[in-house]
Amino acid sequence: MAKVPVQFTLNGSEKAEFVESGTTLLAALRDKIGDTSPKGGCHQGTCGACSVIIDGELRLSCLTLAETCGGADIKTTAGLAEGGVLHPLQRAFLDAFATQCGFCTPGMIMAAKVLLDRTPNPSREDVVEALSGNICRCTGYEPIIQAVLLAARANSQNAA
Amino acid sequence: MSLALRTFSSMKDANAALQVSGTRYLGGGTLVVRAANEGDVAVSSLVRVDDPGLSQIAVSGGKVRLGASVTMAAVARHPELAALAPAARAVGGPAIRNMATVGGNLFAPAPYGDFAVALLALDATVVTEGGEMPIETFLAGRDTSRVIVTAVGFSLPRAESFRFLKVSRVKPKGVSVLSIAALLELAPDGTVTSARIALGCMADRPIRAKAAEKALLGCKLTQQEIAPALAAAGEGIAPITDPVASAWYRAEVLPVHLGRLLLN
Ligand SMILES: Cc1cc2nc3c(=O)[nH]c(=O)nc-3n(C[C@H](O)[C@H](O)[C@H](O)COP(=O)(O)OP(=O)(O)OC[C@H]3O[C@@H](n4cnc5c(N)ncnc54)[C@H](O)[C@@H]3O)c2cc1C
Ligand code: FES
Ligand code: FES
Numbered sequence: 001m002a003k004v005p006v007q008f009t010l011n012g013s014e015k016a017e018f019v020e021s022g023t024t025l026l027a028a029l030r031d032k033i034g035d036t037s038p039k040g041g042c043h044q045g046t047c048g049a050c051s052v053i054i055d056g057e058l059r060l061s062c063l064t065l066a067e068t069c070g071g072a073d074i075k076t077t078a079g080l081a082e083g084g085v086l087h088p089l090q091r092a093f094l095d096a097f098a099t100q101c102g103f104c105t106p107g108m109i110m111a112a113k114v115l116l117d118r119t120p121n122p123s124r125e126d127v128v129e130a131l132s133g134n135i136c137r138c139t140g141y142e143p144i145i146q147a148v149l150l151a152a153r154a155n156s157q158n159a160a
Numbered sequence: 161m162s163l164a165l166r167t168f169s170s171m172k173d174a175n176a177a178l179q180v181s182g183t184r185y186l187g188g189g190t191l192v193v194r195a196a197n198e199g200d201v202a203v204s205s206l207v208r209v210d211d212p213g214l215s216q217i218a219v220s221g222g223k224v225r226l227g228a229s230v231t232m233a234a235v236a237r238h239p240e241l242a243a244l245a246p247a248a249r250a251v252g253g254p255a256i257r258n259m260a261t262v263g264g265n266l267f268a269p270a271p272y273g274d275f276a277v278a279l280l281a282l283d284a285t286v287v288t289e290g291g292e293m294p295i296e297t298f299l300a301g302r303d304t305s306r307v308i309v310t311a312v313g314f315s316l317p318r319a320e321s322f323r324f325l326k327v328s329r330v331k332p333k334g335v336s337v338l339s340i341a342a343l344l345e346l347a348p349d350g351t352v353t354s355a356r357i358a359l360g361c362m363a364d365r366p367i368r369a370k371a372a373e374k375a376l377l378g379c380k381l382t383q384q385e386i387a388p389a390l391a392a393a394g395e396g397i398a399p400i401t402d403p404v405a406s407a408w409y410r411a412e413v414l415p416v417h418l419g420r421l422l423l424n
Contacts, residue, residue, distance in 0.1 A: 022163025043197040058255045063193045132333040133253020
Protein backbone atom coordinates (compact mmCIF):
# COMPACT_ATOMS: atom_id res chain seq x y z
CA MET A 1 0.00 0.00 0.00
CA ALA A 2 1.31 3.40 -0.98
CA LYS A 3 2.47 5.66 1.80
CA VAL A 4 1.10 9.14 2.04
CA PRO A 5 2.68 12.20 3.66
CA VAL A 6 0.92 13.84 6.59
CA GLN A 7 1.93 17.08 8.16
CA PHE A 8 0.37 18.78 11.15
CA THR A 9 1.13 20.68 14.32
CA LEU A 10 1.14 18.55 17.45
CA ASN A 11 1.16 20.43 20.74
CA GLY A 12 2.84 23.37 19.07
CA SER A 13 5.53 21.53 17.11
CA GLU A 14 5.53 20.63 13.44
CA LYS A 15 5.29 16.95 12.59
CA ALA A 16 5.72 15.30 9.22
CA GLU A 17 5.41 11.56 8.68
CA PHE A 18 4.71 9.03 5.98
CA VAL A 19 1.85 6.72 6.87
CA GLU A 20 0.01 3.99 5.06
CA SER A 21 -3.17 5.27 3.49
CA GLY A 22 -6.07 4.57 5.85
CA THR A 23 -3.98 4.86 9.03
CA THR A 24 -5.97 6.34 11.88
CA LEU A 25 -4.70 9.43 13.65
CA LEU A 26 -4.57 7.35 16.83
CA ALA A 27 -2.17 4.88 15.23
CA ALA A 28 -0.11 7.67 13.68
CA LEU A 29 0.24 9.49 16.99
CA ARG A 30 1.07 6.43 19.05
CA ASP A 31 3.05 4.22 16.70
CA LYS A 32 4.73 6.76 14.42
CA ILE A 33 5.15 9.93 16.41
CA GLY A 34 5.40 8.36 19.85
CA ASP A 35 2.73 10.38 21.65
CA THR A 36 1.04 7.62 23.64
CA SER A 37 -1.23 9.92 25.63
CA PRO A 38 -4.31 9.14 23.49
CA LYS A 39 -5.35 5.58 24.37
CA GLY A 40 -6.95 2.97 22.15
CA GLY A 41 -9.77 1.57 24.24
CA CYS A 42 -12.33 0.40 21.73
CA HIS A 43 -11.43 1.71 18.24
CA GLN A 44 -15.21 2.04 17.87
CA GLY A 45 -15.92 5.59 18.95
CA THR A 46 -17.58 4.46 22.15
CA CYS A 47 -15.04 4.95 24.95
CA GLY A 48 -13.51 8.37 24.29
CA ALA A 49 -10.03 7.32 25.53
CA CYS A 50 -8.54 8.40 22.19
CA SER A 51 -10.03 11.92 22.32
CA VAL A 52 -7.81 14.71 21.02
CA ILE A 53 -8.43 18.36 20.17
CA ILE A 54 -8.25 19.16 16.46
CA ASP A 55 -8.50 22.84 15.50
CA GLY A 56 -10.17 23.56 18.82
CA GLU A 57 -12.75 20.78 18.59
CA LEU A 58 -12.91 17.49 20.46
CA ARG A 59 -12.52 14.51 18.12
CA LEU A 60 -11.96 10.79 18.29
CA SER A 61 -8.55 9.94 16.90
CA CYS A 62 -9.53 6.29 16.40
CA LEU A 63 -12.15 7.28 13.79
CA THR A 64 -10.12 10.04 12.14
CA LEU A 65 -7.81 9.16 9.27
CA ALA A 66 -4.36 10.74 9.70
CA GLU A 67 -4.25 11.92 6.10
CA THR A 68 -7.36 14.07 6.65
CA CYS A 69 -5.44 16.10 9.25
CA GLY A 70 -3.07 17.89 6.88
CA GLY A 71 -2.31 21.36 8.27
CA ALA A 72 -4.38 20.76 11.40
CA ASP A 73 -3.56 22.00 14.89
CA ILE A 74 -3.70 18.92 17.13
CA LYS A 75 -3.51 18.95 20.91
CA THR A 76 -3.16 15.97 23.21
CA THR A 77 -2.85 15.57 26.96
CA ALA A 78 0.91 15.03 26.56
CA GLY A 79 1.26 18.68 25.59
CA LEU A 80 -0.53 20.19 28.58
CA ALA A 81 2.17 20.40 31.24
CA GLU A 82 4.49 23.36 30.87
CA GLY A 83 8.09 23.11 32.03
CA GLY A 84 7.28 20.22 34.34
CA VAL A 85 4.33 22.07 35.91
CA LEU A 86 1.06 20.21 35.52
CA HIS A 87 -1.90 21.88 33.82
CA PRO A 88 -4.66 22.88 36.29
CA LEU A 89 -6.83 20.02 34.96
CA GLN A 90 -4.08 17.48 35.52
CA ARG A 91 -3.48 18.89 39.02
CA ALA A 92 -7.20 18.72 39.81
CA PHE A 93 -7.48 15.11 38.59
CA LEU A 94 -4.75 14.15 41.06
CA ASP A 95 -6.13 16.24 43.92
CA ALA A 96 -9.69 14.95 43.48
CA PHE A 97 -8.60 11.28 43.07
CA ALA A 98 -10.18 11.33 39.62
CA THR A 99 -7.69 8.89 38.16
CA GLN A 100 -7.36 5.25 39.18
CA CYS A 101 -6.06 2.99 36.43
CA GLY A 102 -5.65 6.18 34.37
CA PHE A 103 -6.67 4.70 31.04
CA CYS A 104 -9.60 7.07 30.53
CA THR A 105 -7.80 10.08 31.99
CA PRO A 106 -6.18 11.63 28.89
CA GLY A 107 -9.50 11.47 27.01
CA MET A 108 -11.40 12.88 29.99
CA ILE A 109 -8.90 15.73 30.27
CA MET A 110 -9.21 16.58 26.56
CA ALA A 111 -13.01 16.63 26.82
CA ALA A 112 -12.79 18.77 29.96
CA LYS A 113 -10.30 21.14 28.33
CA VAL A 114 -12.55 22.04 25.40
CA LEU A 115 -15.35 22.62 27.89
CA LEU A 116 -13.31 24.95 30.12
CA ASP A 117 -11.82 26.78 27.13
CA ARG A 118 -15.35 27.79 26.11
CA THR A 119 -17.19 27.74 29.42
CA PRO A 120 -14.79 28.75 32.20
CA ASN A 121 -17.45 28.41 34.92
CA PRO A 122 -19.44 25.35 33.94
CA SER A 123 -22.39 23.95 35.84
CA ARG A 124 -22.38 20.33 36.96
CA GLU A 125 -24.75 19.56 34.06
CA ASP A 126 -22.33 21.18 31.61
CA VAL A 127 -19.57 18.90 32.91
CA VAL A 128 -21.71 15.76 32.69
CA GLU A 129 -22.70 16.65 29.14
CA ALA A 130 -19.10 17.43 28.12
CA LEU A 131 -17.86 14.08 29.45
CA SER A 132 -20.81 12.08 28.12
CA GLY A 133 -18.77 10.48 25.33
CA ASN A 134 -16.07 9.22 27.71
CA ILE A 135 -16.28 5.98 29.63
CA CYS A 136 -14.52 5.31 32.94
CA ARG A 137 -14.60 1.81 34.41
CA CYS A 138 -12.91 2.69 37.71
CA THR A 139 -13.96 5.88 39.40
CA GLY A 140 -17.75 5.92 39.13
CA TYR A 141 -17.42 9.36 37.44
CA GLU A 142 -18.18 11.50 40.50
CA PRO A 143 -14.50 12.25 41.30
CA ILE A 144 -13.95 13.18 37.64
CA ILE A 145 -16.87 15.61 37.66
CA GLN A 146 -15.55 17.11 40.89
CA ALA A 147 -12.04 17.41 39.41
CA VAL A 148 -13.32 19.40 36.43
CA LEU A 149 -15.30 21.71 38.70
CA LEU A 150 -12.20 22.06 40.92
CA ALA A 151 -10.03 22.99 37.92
CA ALA A 152 -12.62 25.57 36.86
CA ARG A 153 -12.53 27.13 40.34
CA ALA A 154 -8.72 27.09 40.39
CA ASN A 155 -8.64 28.80 37.00
CA SER A 156 -11.07 31.52 38.05
CA GLN A 157 -9.10 32.14 41.25
CA ASN A 158 -5.90 32.47 39.26
CA ALA A 159 -7.58 34.87 36.88
CA ALA A 160 -8.96 37.01 39.72
CA MET B 161 -5.95 -2.28 7.95
CA SER B 162 -5.55 -1.22 4.39
CA LEU B 163 -7.86 1.50 3.24
CA ALA B 164 -6.99 3.73 0.34
CA LEU B 165 -8.37 7.24 0.65
CA ARG B 166 -8.70 9.36 -2.45
CA THR B 167 -9.57 13.05 -2.29
CA PHE B 168 -11.23 14.74 -5.25
CA SER B 169 -11.93 18.37 -5.96
CA SER B 170 -14.71 17.55 -8.41
CA MET B 171 -17.95 15.85 -7.44
CA LYS B 172 -18.16 14.28 -10.88
CA ASP B 173 -14.80 12.51 -10.52
CA ALA B 174 -15.64 11.38 -6.99
CA ASN B 175 -18.96 9.96 -8.15
CA ALA B 176 -17.16 8.08 -10.90
CA ALA B 177 -14.64 6.66 -8.40
CA LEU B 178 -17.50 5.55 -6.14
CA GLN B 179 -18.71 3.13 -8.82
CA VAL B 180 -15.72 0.84 -8.21
CA SER B 181 -16.74 -2.03 -5.96
CA GLY B 182 -15.49 -1.86 -2.38
CA THR B 183 -15.47 1.95 -2.51
CA ARG B 184 -17.42 4.13 -0.11
CA TYR B 185 -17.74 7.82 0.50
CA LEU B 186 -16.05 9.15 3.64
CA GLY B 187 -18.23 11.57 5.60
CA GLY B 188 -17.27 12.11 9.23
CA GLY B 189 -16.11 8.50 9.33
CA THR B 190 -17.90 7.59 12.56
CA LEU B 191 -19.51 4.57 10.93
CA VAL B 192 -17.33 3.79 7.97
CA VAL B 193 -13.95 4.04 9.76
CA ARG B 194 -15.46 2.18 12.69
CA ALA B 195 -16.46 -0.62 10.32
CA ALA B 196 -12.92 -0.74 8.93
CA ASN B 197 -11.45 -0.83 12.46
CA GLU B 198 -13.76 -3.72 13.21
CA GLY B 199 -12.35 -5.66 10.29
CA ASP B 200 -15.08 -5.08 7.71
CA VAL B 201 -13.32 -6.08 4.51
CA ALA B 202 -16.22 -4.94 2.33
CA VAL B 203 -14.68 -1.46 2.35
CA SER B 204 -11.29 -1.28 0.65
CA SER B 205 -11.21 2.31 -0.48
CA LEU B 206 -12.75 5.60 0.48
CA VAL B 207 -13.37 8.74 -1.50
CA ARG B 208 -14.03 12.25 -0.32
CA VAL B 209 -14.53 15.65 -1.89
CA ASP B 210 -12.74 18.70 -0.53
CA ASP B 211 -15.38 21.26 -1.46
CA PRO B 212 -16.01 23.75 1.38
CA GLY B 213 -19.54 24.24 0.00
CA LEU B 214 -20.40 20.81 1.41
CA SER B 215 -20.01 22.23 4.94
CA GLN B 216 -22.25 25.23 4.37
CA ILE B 217 -25.53 26.00 6.10
CA ALA B 218 -27.82 28.39 4.24
CA VAL B 219 -31.02 29.75 5.77
CA SER B 220 -33.06 32.23 3.77
CA GLY B 221 -36.72 32.96 3.15
CA GLY B 222 -37.79 30.12 5.44
CA LYS B 223 -35.76 27.58 3.46
CA VAL B 224 -32.79 25.69 4.85
CA ARG B 225 -30.04 23.96 2.94
CA LEU B 226 -27.53 21.87 4.86
CA GLY B 227 -24.44 20.70 3.00
CA ALA B 228 -23.86 16.96 3.40
CA SER B 229 -20.67 17.55 5.43
CA VAL B 230 -22.36 19.82 7.96
CA THR B 231 -21.84 18.26 11.39
CA MET B 232 -24.36 17.69 14.14
CA ALA B 233 -22.40 20.17 16.29
CA ALA B 234 -22.73 22.84 13.58
CA VAL B 235 -26.51 22.33 13.39
CA ALA B 236 -26.85 22.33 17.18
CA ARG B 237 -25.10 25.69 17.61
CA HIS B 238 -26.60 27.50 14.61
CA PRO B 239 -28.77 30.35 15.92
CA GLU B 240 -31.43 29.99 13.20
CA LEU B 241 -31.75 26.22 13.54
CA ALA B 242 -32.91 26.12 17.16
CA ALA B 243 -35.91 23.97 16.18
CA LEU B 244 -33.53 21.27 14.96
CA ALA B 245 -31.00 21.52 17.79
CA PRO B 246 -32.66 18.82 19.94
CA ALA B 247 -32.38 16.32 17.07
CA ALA B 248 -28.75 17.25 16.35
CA ARG B 249 -27.84 17.10 20.03
CA ALA B 250 -29.42 13.64 20.26
CA VAL B 251 -26.61 12.15 18.18
CA GLY B 252 -23.76 10.64 20.24
CA GLY B 253 -21.50 12.55 22.64
CA PRO B 254 -19.66 15.83 21.96
CA ALA B 255 -16.78 14.29 19.95
CA ILE B 256 -19.17 12.24 17.79
CA ARG B 257 -21.24 15.38 17.12
CA ASN B 258 -18.12 17.23 15.95
CA MET B 259 -17.57 14.48 13.37
CA ALA B 260 -20.98 13.00 12.46
CA THR B 261 -22.34 14.55 9.28
CA VAL B 262 -25.84 15.16 7.98
CA GLY B 263 -25.03 13.08 4.88
CA GLY B 264 -23.78 10.14 6.95
CA ASN B 265 -26.83 10.19 9.20
CA LEU B 266 -29.04 9.55 6.15
CA PHE B 267 -27.25 6.21 5.70
CA ALA B 268 -26.98 5.23 9.38
CA PRO B 269 -28.82 1.98 10.14
CA ALA B 270 -31.08 1.80 13.23
CA PRO B 271 -30.56 2.35 16.13
CA TYR B 272 -28.74 5.26 14.53
CA GLY B 273 -30.20 7.87 12.22
CA ASP B 274 -31.85 10.14 14.80
CA PHE B 275 -31.27 13.25 12.71
CA ALA B 276 -32.63 11.53 9.60
CA VAL B 277 -35.83 10.88 11.58
CA ALA B 278 -36.17 14.65 12.03
CA LEU B 279 -35.46 15.21 8.31
CA LEU B 280 -38.12 12.67 7.36
CA ALA B 281 -40.75 14.46 9.47
CA LEU B 282 -39.71 17.70 7.76
CA ASP B 283 -40.20 16.12 4.31
CA ALA B 284 -36.65 17.09 3.37
CA THR B 285 -35.28 16.90 -0.15
CA VAL B 286 -32.05 14.97 -0.71
CA VAL B 287 -29.75 16.58 -3.26
CA THR B 288 -27.21 14.77 -5.45
CA GLU B 289 -25.40 15.75 -8.60
CA GLY B 290 -28.09 14.02 -10.60
CA GLY B 291 -30.95 16.03 -9.07
CA GLU B 292 -33.22 16.07 -6.05
CA MET B 293 -35.56 13.54 -4.54
CA PRO B 294 -37.90 13.33 -1.54
CA ILE B 295 -36.21 11.84 1.53
CA GLU B 296 -38.72 9.00 1.60
CA THR B 297 -37.69 7.87 -1.87
CA PHE B 298 -34.04 8.30 -0.94
CA LEU B 299 -34.34 6.21 2.24
CA ALA B 300 -36.15 3.42 0.42
CA GLY B 301 -33.33 3.10 -2.13
CA ARG B 302 -30.31 3.97 0.00
CA ASP B 303 -28.85 0.44 0.15
CA THR B 304 -28.14 0.41 -3.56
CA SER B 305 -27.43 4.14 -3.92
CA ARG B 306 -23.99 4.78 -5.46
CA VAL B 307 -24.14 8.53 -5.60
CA ILE B 308 -22.79 11.20 -3.26
CA VAL B 309 -25.37 13.22 -1.38
CA THR B 310 -24.38 16.88 -1.58
CA ALA B 311 -27.05 18.53 0.57
CA VAL B 312 -30.50 18.31 2.13
CA GLY B 313 -33.12 21.03 1.86
CA PHE B 314 -36.32 21.67 3.81
CA SER B 315 -38.64 24.43 4.99
CA LEU B 316 -37.65 25.74 8.39
CA PRO B 317 -40.40 24.70 10.79
CA ARG B 318 -41.79 27.13 13.32
CA ALA B 319 -40.37 26.04 16.68
CA GLU B 320 -43.84 25.35 18.08
CA SER B 321 -44.89 23.10 15.21
CA PHE B 322 -41.86 20.77 15.34
CA ARG B 323 -41.30 18.26 18.11
CA PHE B 324 -38.52 15.73 18.60
CA LEU B 325 -38.02 13.06 21.21
CA LYS B 326 -35.29 10.48 21.66
CA VAL B 327 -35.62 7.79 24.30
CA SER B 328 -32.40 6.21 25.52
CA ARG B 329 -31.39 4.29 28.60
CA VAL B 330 -27.99 5.84 29.22
CA LYS B 331 -28.30 9.58 29.85
CA PRO B 332 -27.34 11.90 28.34
CA LYS B 333 -25.99 10.09 25.29
CA GLY B 334 -27.09 6.49 24.89
CA VAL B 335 -28.29 5.05 21.59
CA SER B 336 -31.99 5.18 20.83
CA VAL B 337 -34.63 2.86 22.15
CA LEU B 338 -36.64 4.90 19.71
CA SER B 339 -36.86 8.42 18.36
CA ILE B 340 -39.88 10.35 17.12
CA ALA B 341 -40.18 13.60 15.18
CA ALA B 342 -43.49 15.29 14.45
CA LEU B 343 -44.42 18.28 12.33
CA LEU B 344 -47.88 19.41 13.41
CA GLU B 345 -49.98 22.32 12.24
CA LEU B 346 -52.82 23.36 14.52
CA ALA B 347 -55.82 25.58 13.82
CA PRO B 348 -56.35 28.50 16.23
CA ASP B 349 -58.75 26.31 18.24
CA GLY B 350 -56.06 23.64 18.66
CA THR B 351 -57.37 21.18 16.08
CA VAL B 352 -54.67 19.32 14.15
CA THR B 353 -54.84 20.36 10.49
CA SER B 354 -51.78 18.50 9.29
CA ALA B 355 -49.45 15.93 10.82
CA ARG B 356 -46.27 14.28 9.64
CA ILE B 357 -44.69 11.84 12.08
CA ALA B 358 -41.42 9.96 11.63
CA LEU B 359 -40.13 7.09 13.76
CA GLY B 360 -36.62 5.80 14.41
CA CYS B 361 -35.80 2.18 15.39
CA MET B 362 -39.23 1.05 14.17
CA ALA B 363 -37.56 -0.48 11.08
CA ASP B 364 -33.98 -0.68 9.84
CA ARG B 365 -34.34 2.95 8.76
CA PRO B 366 -36.60 5.91 9.61
CA ILE B 367 -40.25 5.35 8.65
CA ARG B 368 -43.44 7.39 8.79
CA ALA B 369 -46.33 6.59 11.12
CA LYS B 370 -48.92 7.16 8.40
CA ALA B 371 -51.88 5.60 10.21
CA ALA B 372 -51.22 7.72 13.28
CA GLU B 373 -50.84 10.84 11.13
CA LYS B 374 -54.24 10.20 9.58
CA ALA B 375 -55.90 9.46 12.90
CA LEU B 376 -54.65 12.75 14.33
CA LEU B 377 -56.31 14.96 11.72
CA GLY B 378 -59.21 16.92 13.21
CA CYS B 379 -58.25 15.98 16.76
CA LYS B 380 -57.29 18.24 19.60
CA LEU B 381 -54.15 17.27 21.48
CA THR B 382 -55.88 15.81 24.52
CA GLN B 383 -55.44 12.37 26.06
CA GLN B 384 -58.87 11.29 24.81
CA GLU B 385 -58.71 12.61 21.29
CA ILE B 386 -55.21 11.30 20.52
CA ALA B 387 -56.06 7.77 21.72
CA PRO B 388 -56.94 6.45 18.22
CA ALA B 389 -53.66 7.85 16.84
CA LEU B 390 -51.68 6.13 19.59
CA ALA B 391 -53.52 2.87 18.91
CA ALA B 392 -52.59 3.19 15.22
CA ALA B 393 -48.93 4.09 15.86
CA GLY B 394 -47.78 0.48 15.58
CA GLU B 395 -49.27 -0.09 12.12
CA GLY B 396 -46.61 -1.15 9.66
CA ILE B 397 -43.70 -1.10 12.10
CA ALA B 398 -40.99 -3.77 12.28
CA PRO B 399 -38.80 -2.59 15.16
CA ILE B 400 -35.20 -3.68 15.48
CA THR B 401 -33.86 -5.89 18.26
CA ASP B 402 -30.46 -4.98 19.69
CA PRO B 403 -28.75 -5.10 23.10
CA VAL B 404 -30.67 -1.99 24.16
CA ALA B 405 -34.19 -3.30 23.57
CA SER B 406 -36.13 -6.06 21.84
CA ALA B 407 -38.53 -5.45 18.98
CA TRP B 408 -41.39 -6.37 21.33
CA TYR B 409 -40.34 -3.81 23.92
CA ARG B 410 -39.90 -1.07 21.34
CA ALA B 411 -43.37 -1.74 19.95
CA GLU B 412 -44.89 -1.72 23.46
CA VAL B 413 -43.42 1.63 24.48
CA LEU B 414 -43.94 3.45 21.17
CA PRO B 415 -47.52 4.62 21.94
CA VAL B 416 -46.47 5.75 25.41
CA HIS B 417 -43.72 7.98 24.09
CA LEU B 418 -45.75 9.22 21.13
CA GLY B 419 -48.44 10.22 23.63
CA ARG B 420 -45.90 12.14 25.70
CA LEU B 421 -44.59 13.92 22.64
CA LEU B 422 -48.09 14.94 21.53
CA LEU B 423 -49.33 16.04 24.94
CA ASN B 424 -46.16 17.85 25.92
C1 LIG C 1 -20.14 5.99 19.71
C2 LIG C 1 -21.14 6.32 18.64
C3 LIG C 1 -22.38 6.83 19.01
C4 LIG C 1 -23.31 7.15 18.04
N1 LIG C 1 -24.51 7.65 18.44
C5 LIG C 1 -25.43 7.98 17.51
C6 LIG C 1 -26.69 8.49 17.90
O1 LIG C 1 -26.98 8.65 19.09
N2 LIG C 1 -27.59 8.80 16.93
C7 LIG C 1 -27.30 8.64 15.61
O2 LIG C 1 -28.14 8.98 14.77
N3 LIG C 1 -26.12 8.14 15.21
C8 LIG C 1 -25.18 7.81 16.13
N4 LIG C 1 -23.98 7.29 15.72
C9 LIG C 1 -23.78 6.97 14.32
C10 LIG C 1 -23.11 8.04 13.47
O3 LIG C 1 -22.15 8.75 14.21
C11 LIG C 1 -24.08 9.06 12.88
O4 LIG C 1 -25.18 8.40 12.32
C12 LIG C 1 -23.42 9.97 11.85
O5 LIG C 1 -24.31 10.99 11.46
C13 LIG C 1 -22.91 9.26 10.63
O6 LIG C 1 -22.27 10.23 9.84
P1 LIG C 1 -20.74 10.14 9.36
O7 LIG C 1 -20.49 11.38 8.59
O8 LIG C 1 -19.82 9.89 10.48
O9 LIG C 1 -20.83 8.87 8.44
P2 LIG C 1 -19.67 8.02 7.75
O10 LIG C 1 -19.17 7.01 8.68
O11 LIG C 1 -18.67 8.91 7.11
O12 LIG C 1 -20.55 7.33 6.60
C14 LIG C 1 -21.57 6.41 6.91
C15 LIG C 1 -22.08 5.80 5.59
O13 LIG C 1 -22.74 6.78 4.81
C16 LIG C 1 -22.09 6.98 3.58
N5 LIG C 1 -22.07 8.42 3.34
C17 LIG C 1 -21.71 9.37 4.25
N6 LIG C 1 -21.88 10.60 3.72
C18 LIG C 1 -22.33 10.42 2.45
C19 LIG C 1 -22.67 11.30 1.39
N7 LIG C 1 -22.60 12.63 1.52
N8 LIG C 1 -23.08 10.77 0.21
C20 LIG C 1 -23.15 9.42 0.05
N9 LIG C 1 -22.85 8.53 1.03
C21 LIG C 1 -22.44 9.02 2.21
C22 LIG C 1 -20.71 6.39 3.75
O14 LIG C 1 -20.18 5.94 2.55
C23 LIG C 1 -20.96 5.26 4.71
O15 LIG C 1 -21.41 4.13 4.04
C24 LIG C 1 -23.01 6.96 16.67
C25 LIG C 1 -21.77 6.45 16.31
C26 LIG C 1 -20.83 6.13 17.28
C27 LIG C 1 -19.50 5.61 16.84
S1 FES D 1 -10.58 4.21 21.17
FE1 FES D 1 -11.54 5.89 20.18
S2 FES D 1 -13.40 6.02 21.23
FE2 FES D 1 -12.53 4.23 22.11
S1 FES E 1 -9.55 5.59 35.88
FE1 FES E 1 -9.64 3.57 35.07
S2 FES E 1 -11.01 3.84 33.39
FE2 FES E 1 -11.13 5.74 34.37
